[in-house]
Amino acid sequence: MATxxxxxxxxxxxxxASALALGGLLTTLNFTGGxxxxxxxxxxxxxxxxxxxxxxxxxxxxYLYLGTAQWLEQLSATVDKWRNSFTAMPxxxxxxxxxxxxxFDLVHHLIVDSGVEDITGxxxxxxxxxxxxxxxxxxxxxxxxKGTGFLWKLAGQQPHELTGLDFLPANTALAVFSxxxxxxxxxxxxxxxxxxxxxxxxxxxxxxPAQFEQQTQLKWDAVLNSFGGEFGLVLTLNESNKIPIPLxxxxxxxxxxxxxxxFKVNDDTIFNRIDLALKSNPELISIxxxxxxxxxxxxxxxxIGTLRPTSASSGGYLFIASSDALINDALAxxxxxxPGLKGTEEFKRLAQGIPDQGNQFTYLSKSFGKxxxxxxxxxxxxxxxxxxxxxxxxxxxxxxxxxPQFAYSVGVNTSQGLLxxxxxxxxxxxxxxxxxxxxxxxxxxxxxxxYGKSVMQTSSGPYGNNRGxxxxxxxxxxxxxxxxxxxxxxxxxxxxPSAVPTxxxxxxxxxxxxxxxxxxxxxxxxxxxAVGVVPKCSIAGHALAQ
Numbered sequence: 001m002a003t004x005x006x007x008x009x010x011x012x013x014x015x016x017a018s019a020l021a022l023g024g025l026l027t028t029l030n031f032t033g034g035x036x037x038x039x040x041x042x043x044x045x046x047x048x049x050x051x052x053x054x055x056x057x058x059x060x061x062x063y064l065y066l067g068t069a070q071w072l073e074q075l076s077a078t079v080d081k082w083r084n085s086f087t088a089m090p091x092x093x094x095x096x097x098x099x100x101x102x103x104f105d106l107v108h109h110l111i112v113d114s115g116v117e118d119i120t121g122x123x124x125x126x127x128x129x130x131x132x133x134x135x136x137x138x139x140x141x142x143x144x145x146k147g148t149g150f151l152w153k154l155a156g157q158q159p160h161e162l163t164g165l166d167f168l169p170a171n172t173a174l175a176v177f178s179x180x181x182x183x184x185x186x187x188x189x190x191x192x193x194x195x196x197x198x199x200x201x202x203x204x205x206x207x208x209p210a211q212f213e214q215q216t217q218l219k220w221d222a223v224l225n226s227f228g229g230e231f232g233l234v235l236t237l238n239e240s241n242k243i244p245i246p247l248x249x250x251x252x253x254x255x256x257x258x259x260x261x262x263f264k265v266n267d268d269t270i271f272n273r274i275d276l277a278l279k280s281n282p283e284l285i286s287i288x289x290x291x292x293x294x295x296x297x298x299x300x301x302x303x304i305g306t307l308r309p310t311s312a313s314s315g316g317y318l319f320i321a322s323s324d325a326l327i328n329d330a331l332a333x334x335x336x337x338x339p340g341l342k343g344t345e346e347f348k349r350l351a352q353g354i355p356d357q358g359n360q361f362t363y364l365s366k367s368f369g370k371x372x373x374x375x376x377x378x379x380x381x382x383x384x385x386x387x388x389x390x391x392x393x394x395x396x397x398x399x400x401x402x403x404p405q406f407a408y409s410v411g412v413n414t415s416q417g418l419l420x421x422x423x424x425x426x427x428x429x430x431x432x433x434x435x436x437x438x439x440x441x442x443x444x445x446x447x448x449x450x451y452g453k454s455v456m457q458t459s460s461g462p463y464g465n466n467r468g469x470x471x472x473x474x475x476x477x478x479x480x481x482x483x484x485x486x487x488x489x490x491x492x493x494x495x496x497p498s499a500v501p502t503x504x505x506x507x508x509x510x511x512x513x514x515x516x517x518x519x520x521x522x523x524x525x526x527x528x529x530a531v532g533v534v535p536k537c538s539i540a541g542h543a544l545a546q
Contacts, residue, residue: 007120048121051416052141052192057162060127060134060536062429066502069120076111077373113192118142119417124425134427135353136409139354141417150188154181164232164361167262167317168436169329173368175341177232177262178360178411183224218273228264228316235259236326237367240544254371258326263318268293271313278311285509286325287492291315296488298481298510306485319462325484328491330417350408350423360411364424369404385388471521477541478518482535483544485509490531497532 047067055091056063083104087097111117117348121141128333129135142152166179216223218454237255244253263270271293277297279286287294294312310324315334319327324355333340346366485506490499503517504526510518520526524539534544 006069007483031258048141048143052121052123052139055139055416055419055524056125057127057135058125060123060125060427062126062427063121064428065125066122068122072119074118074119076108079107079111082242102197106192106373109192109195113149113188114151115142115147116151118149118152119415121456123430124428125289128427128428129353129423132425133349133423134425135420136420136424136428137427138420139417141422144415147417152413152418153184153409155179157277159355159357159359159414161413162361162410164230165342166233166334166340167232167330168363169236169238169333169340170344171367172234172341173257173371174235174362174367175232175361175363176430177230177362179230180227181198181229182227186224216273218269222269226265226267226269228266230264232262233260234262234330235368236329237253237365237371241473252374257368258322260319260321260326260330265313265316265318267317268313271311271318272419274311277305278279285302285488287488289491292491294299294324294327298485308481310525324488325480328484328487339544346406347408349408352423354408355412355422358410358412361406362409362422363409364405366404366406369406373404373425444506472542473518473526473541475537476544478482478520479526479535479537479544481510481518482506482526486528486531495531498530499530500530503528 032312036136038098049065049067051067056065067284076358083139084103086100087103092100118141119142123139124137126136142346162177166173168175182450190205212218212220212223230420236258238258241256241257242253243256265271275293278297280379281297281299285294285296285298285344292312292314294310294314296308296310299309308323308325310319310321310327312319312321312324312327316332321327321330329338332338341363342351347363350363367419405424405426407422407424407426410422410423411418411420447537486501489495489501489505490497495501507517517527520537520539520542522542524537524542527538529535536543
C-alpha cells in the first residue's frame, strides 16, 4: 500500500514538473500557421537594424548588417585609454611622451570632428534583377539630426540633379563625378593641423598659399572660391581608331583613349590664367564666343591618335581635355545636339531603378571592362613569358579569371547617412576589388601611347610585323585631325554643316607653318568634304566612323 502511494505521488510530481517545463517552453514558442516556431530574440540594447535594413533589398544572394554603435560611439574615449597605455611605457623620454600625446590629440580631434562616432551601422545587399544584372545597395548609417562632422559634409550637402551625365558622349568608357567643397576641405585641414600641435605641419600649411601663388600667379583664395563644388573625370574609347601600345609580352591594340576633366566653377579665374600662359604660343587656336571660350594647341604625334591639349570655359564649367573634339562632343550632348551616353541601351539598362539625384556617380562601361581585362591578361602573359615564379603566376591568373565588369552607381547623402545604389554584372557576393595592378595597367594603356613614338617608328621594332596596321592608324589619325579642324573652322567662322573648306582654310587649325597638310602614309588621296561629312581617304580601310 505504501509502495503504491509512493508511486502515485511520484507520478503526480512528474506530471507537475512536466507541466511547469511545458509551460516555460510555451512562453518562448509561438504557433504560426499550425507550426511551432521560436519567439524572436529581443536585443538588450538599441541598434540601427530596422533603420538600415529598411533601405536594403532582401531576397538576394548577399545581405549584410553590421551594428557599429557600441564600438564607435565611444571611440574617442577608447583612444584616450590607449594614450594612457602608451604614455605609461617604461623608459619613455619626455620628447617621446610629448610626441605621443600630440599624435593622440590629433587622432582624438579627427575622430570627434569627423563625425565617425555617429556611424551606427553598415548595410549591404545584392539582388539579381534580371539575368546577369544585380542591384547593389550600401548604406553608412547615422540617425537623423546626426552626421554633422566633416566626414558627412565633404560628401556633399543636399542631393541634386546629376548634371555631369549631361556632358557624357556615347563612347564614354569611364566617368566619375563627385561633389567636393574645396573651401570646406581647406578649412577642415587648417583646423585639424592647428589642433594637432605639430609646429612643422602648421608652418608648412601657413606657407602653402604663398608658394602656390608664386608658382601659379593666382591668388589662393581666388582659386578656392572659383571652384563650384563639383568635378568629374571622363575617359572615352574610340572604337573607330585602334592604337598600339607597348606591354610586356607582345604588342597590343586598344581603342583610342580620350581624357576629359570637368570642373563646375563660379568664374573664369583658372581659365584666364591658362589663356594668359598660352598666348605666346604661335600654334594656339582660340575661339571666343558668348557661349564658349576655347584654347587648343594642335600637335601631330604619329601612330598614337589625336592629341590636341585643350581648355575651355562654357556655361559655368571649366574643361581640360586631350582634344578639342572631345570638348565639342561633350558640349553637343549638353546642348541636346547629340543623344550622348544617356541615349545608349547599355546605360538605359543600368540606370533602371537608380536614383536620378545624388552627390556622386560612377559609370564603368563594358568596353572599359573589356580593355582593362585585356591589359591585365597581357601583363599576365608577359609575366609568364619572362618565367615568373609559379606562385605569383597562379595568383595573377586567379585575379584575371573574372569576367569584365560594368556598372553604374549613384551615391546620395541622405538624412540617415550615405546611401549608394547601383547596377552591374557583379554582386557583392562575388565582387572582387579591382586588382592593384589594374590602375597602373590602365594608366599605361592611356599614357604609354603618348610616349611610345620611338618604339614604333622602325619596322624592326615591336610593331614591325604590323606596319600596315600602324600606317592605317596614322592615316585615321590624320583624318581625325582634318575633321577636328573643319569643326573648328566652322565654329569660328559661323559656317553651316554643308560648307566645304579648302586646305588653306584648315591649315591654321592643324599646325604651325612649314609642317605641311596631313597626308596618307601609304599614298592615299584625301577628300576634305563638307563640315557635316567626315573626310575620306582613297585607300580601303582608311576611314573614320560616320
